[in-house]
Amino acid sequence: MTTTNARVAVLSVGDELVLGQIDDSNARWLAQELQAIGAMPGERRTVADDRDALAAAIRALAATHTAIVMTGGLGPTLDDLTRDALGDVVDPGAPLVEDAAGVEHLRGWFERRGRAMPASNLRQAMRPRAARLLDNPNGTAPGIAARCGACEVFCLPGPPNEMKPMFSSFVAPALRDEQRVVLTAALHTIGLGESLIGEQLGELMQRGREPSVGTTASNGIVTIRIRATGAPDAARAALDASIAACSARVGAIIYGRDGEPLAAVVGRMLAERGLTLATAESCTGGMLGAMVTEVAGSSAWYSGGFVTYANERKIADLGVRASTLDAHGAVSHETAIEMARGCLARTNASVAISTTGIAGPGGGSDAKPVGAVYIAVALRAGAVYSRRFHFPGDRATVRSRTAHLALACARFALLGEPERALLWSESEAVRVERA
Numbered sequence: 205m206t207t208t209n210a211r212v213a214v215l216s217v218g219d220e221l222v223l224g225q226i227d228d229s230n231a232r233w234l235a236q237e238l239q240a241i242g243a244m245p246g247e248r249r250t251v252a253d254d255r256d257a258l259a260a261a262i263r264a265l266a267a268t269h270t271a272i273v274m275t276g277g278l279g280p281t282l283d284d285l286t287r288d289a290l291g292d293v294v295d296p297g298a299p300l301v302e303d304a305a306g307v308e309h310l311r312g313w314f315e316r317r318g319r320a321m322p323a324s325n326l327r328q329a330m331r332p333r334a335a336r337l338l339d340n341p342n343g344t345a346p347g348i349a350a351r352c353g354a355c356e357v358f359c360l361p362g363p364p365n366e367m368k369p370m371f372s373s374f375v376a377p378a379l380r381d382e383q384r385v386v387l388t389a390a391l392h393t394i395g396l397g398e399s400l401i402g403e404q405l406g407e408l409m410q411r412g413r414e415p416s417v418g419t420t421a422s423n424g425i426v427t428i429r430i431r432a433t434g435a436p437d438a439a440r441a442a443l444d445a446s447i448a449a450c451s452a453r454v455g456a457i458i459y460g461r462d463g464e465p466l467a468a469v470v471g472r473m474l475a476e477r478g479l480t481l482a483t484a485e486s487c488t489g490g491m492l493g494a495m496v497t498e499v500a501g502s503s504a505w506y507s508g509g510f511v512t513y514a515n516e517r518k519i520a521d522l523g524v525r526a527s528t529l530d531a532h533g534a535v536s537h538e539t540a541i542e543m544a545r546g547c548l549a550r551t552n553a554s555v556a557i558s559t560t561g562i563a564g565p566g567g568g569s570d571a572k573p574v575g576a577v578y579i580a581v582a583l584r585a586g587a588v589y590s591r592r593f594h595f596p597g598d599r600a601t602v603r604s605r606t607a608h609l610a611l612a613c614a615r616f617a618l619l620g621e622p623e624r625a626l627l628w629s630e631s632e633a634v635r636v637e638r639a
Contacts, residue, residue, distance in 0.1 A: 211246030212238050212379060213265040217276035217286055218362065222252045230275045230367055237371060239388065242381035243271070244433065253277060258289030266293070266355035271379055273371070276362035278345040280324045286359050287348060291332035294350045294357075300330040306337045306346050313344050338374045342366045347374065385436045387443045391428040391450055394466060394612045395457040395626045398426045404453045408446065415439075415446045423604050424612075424627055425466070428454070456624075459615060466611045467495045467502075473618045474505040474555070481614070482553035483509030484522055484543040486534065486560040487577060492607045507553040512543065522546030535560055535572050537580075537590045537635045544582035544590075555617070556582045557610050561593075563602045575602050576630075579610045581617045589613070589622040590635040596628075 214234050220226050228250065235245045246269050251261045258277070265272050277286030291300050306329030314321040328345050331337055338347030338358070343366040348359040358375045360367045393401060398421045402409060405428070408417045415432035428450050432443035451458055460469045474481055483492050493509040496502055510521050515534055518524040523546040524539055532538040543558035561577030568574035573594070580590035591613070595605045609626060616624045623634040 211269045212243045212271045212273060213246055213269040214248045215261055215265060215272055215274040216250045217253065217258060217274060219252045221250050230362065230364060233368065234273055234371065237376070239386035241376050241379060242384040242386055243379045244386055253283045253285055255285045255289050255292070258285060259292040262289060262293045262352060262357065266352040266357065269355055271356040272358070273375060274357065274359045275367055278328065278359060278361045280327050287330055290335065290348060290350060290357065290359060293352055294334045295332040298333055301333050303329050303331050303337050309339070309346060310344055338370055340366055340370060342369055349374065383435060384433065385439050387432045387439050389430045389443055389447055390462050391447065391458050392460045392464065393426045393428065393454060393457040394424055394459060394608065395624065396426065397627050401426050401428070401454060405450060408449055415442050417446060417450065424608050456619060456621065465499065466608060468499045470611050470615050471499050471502055471505050473615065479554035480505050480507045482507040482547045482551035482556045484547035484556060484558040485509065485511050486513055487563045488559045488603050488607050489513060491603055492557065492559060492610055495607055495611070507551040510547060518543060523549065535562055535576060535578060537578055537592065540578035540580035540590045541588045541637055544580040544588055548582050548584055554584050555614060557614050559606050559610050561606060563599045565599060577602070577606045579606065579613050581613045581622065583617060587639065588637045589617060592630045593628045594630050
């Protein structure tokens with residue numbers, strides 16, 4: 205594609221997508237692939253299996269984009285309406301025509317599999333007169349390509365194993381811009397809220413700036429997203445400069461890049477120091493251990509863990525004193541500290557993390573409301589650090605945030621900053637107990 209600053213729309217078709225019955229993984233994949241070939245995604249839109257709505261969407265997107273990539277609606281049934289809607293736009297009032305090569309493809313597909321072809325599959329060989337079919341060696345549905353004014357329209361099948369090869373064979377060569385790239389980076393942070401990070405980034409987030417800088421938040425993780433466009437060398441230099449500028453302003457709360465899990469970062473820090481980790485969980489019920497063991501190779505630095513949901517298990521498995529539970533309760537600094545120490549003693553690990561709290565929806569009180577959680581980190585070569593958090597959200601959210609912030613506490617302890625202020629911590633004061 206020779207058009208400068210090309211904008212490509214991704215149009216997904218299907219009732220099941222509109223109703224949220226399945227996730228639109230195709231649209232995400234297409235957006236990433238388009239950026240990789242220098243074609244900027246301009247808009248993502250999802251439309252139900254409705255012929256008029258599809259035609260209206262094609263017309264609207266064609267007026268503001270240089271290309272449209274559609275997925276879905278090319279099957280053999282009456283609710284597969286992409287080819288009809290496209291015909292309404294590029295050949296209004298004209299019937300679809302049967303493509304001879306498309307018919308040959310369909311007959312050959314079924315013959316090679318020793319199956320009789322249902323008559324309904326011949327619908328997949330139909331196309332608007334002004335369009336052409338795109339070969340599909342991986343399924344029965346040929347793709348369709350056409351022009352709507354100055355806009356190129358590509359209609360691809362919905363199944364990913366058919367859509368992805370067709371994109372690579374037909375769409376990418378047509379839209380690739382060798383003189384322009386779209387480069388992205390994602391810097392993951394934990395420990396500060398999105399608004400505070402925005403204040404630290406300041407004018408780097410100004411709208412219209414190139415490269416662009418924005419933020420997104422999920423489970424206490426705020427991701428700084430950077431996008432640079434332009435000639436390859438210039439875009440790479442600009443991206444690197446913006447990464448350096450963001451890193452200088454935000455500092456150590458950046459823990460990783462481009463999808464790297466926090467557990468993997470903690471694991472790498474442990475492995476580099478020759479240390480091991482163990483976990484003692486109550487309110488997270490094994491979620492923390494699951495996050496750790498999702499990391500390939502974690503057996504090299506994860507000793508194992510305990511899920512001590514009941515007080516009896518805290519006493520029997522971790523050596524928490526009954527007197528501690530009687531005096532302070534299971535959700536307390538004292539219990540979190542004894543859980544972490546007991547975990548160290550029973551695993552011989554270098555570092556132990558404990559979690560205990562009230563995930564809800566019931567069980568809270570004025571003193572310890574739902575979302576009150578204590579996290580402790582014990583270092584064999586040092587002290588035990590405990591802090592109280594108050595996490596907003598439902599049960600699943602509280603548990604997830606607890607697991608993520610537990611890993612954050614461990615990371616900052618390994619960095620030598622165990623008392624760093626963290627998001628949702630109820631007090632800047634951290635309970636510290638020496639051995």
